[in-house]
Amino acid sequence: MAVGGAFEKTGRLEVRPEEHAALVDGRPLSLTVRELQLLVTLWSNPQRILTREELHTSVWGTPPRRDDRSVDVYVSRLRAKLGAALPDQKLIYTHNGIGYRFSPDG
Amino acid sequence: MAVGGAFEKTGRLEVRPEEHAALVDGRPLSLTVRELQLLVTLWSNPQRILTREELHTSVWGTPPRRDDRSVDVYVSRLRAKLGAALPDQKLIYTHNGIGYRFSPDG
DNA sequence: TGCACTTGTGAAAAACCTGTAAACAACGGT
DNA sequence: ACCGTTGTTTACAGGTTTTTCACAAGTGCA
16 A cells, blocks of 8 residues: 555544554543543544433443533543644544534545 | 436435434434424424414323414424525425415425 | 414523633743 | 642633414315
């Protein structure tokens, strides 16, 4: 496969759940456990809208309590770190009233 | 099965209630929760005339109050978004004095 | 055609939801 | 005990959706 050419636009983010790691261009992001769990959950379900319930259950192990905002707070932190490493890529999309979706493309 | 030919005219709209999504040609429409609920209700009952009462009850959970126009307002918004994505297809038909009907074909 | 009634739709107001900083708590290491 | 780090909760600004309203446009019938 061609490598030299213009510039790679994909594959910049690698997620390795077994290694508890997420890399951008080969350099590890420093994510906390929760941030990584959240990223892994989203990344494992690309293009799919995940509800807050699903996300909370996957990351915290239990469904969220009423008015729990932790998913939002962690999405915000994750976006900040991903955004710092990949300034020009939008990866996590909000679906108002439902939850979030991870999409490497649009 | 033939694939190349002229152009597909059907199957352009997909509705996936479990995934909180509606797609046209594979691309997600950005519908609000109410808009999606309304579309799902109509789409689940193709060719059938649904009264405002039925639609309101299905989407809002309660029958409409006297002079409630919310069903009409949301039908209008839904038509606008569907029309933008599928300019040449009429999907939602009005039945004066009764309600609306969803028909992928005529 | 004229009238009464119904529907379509833009826009304002109200309600609701999300983004994010900051306060606070818990914990491990020194 | 103090410090740095992570996790949890709260508060508030800003954004989006829902609701409501008003009027234009359409429909059907005498």
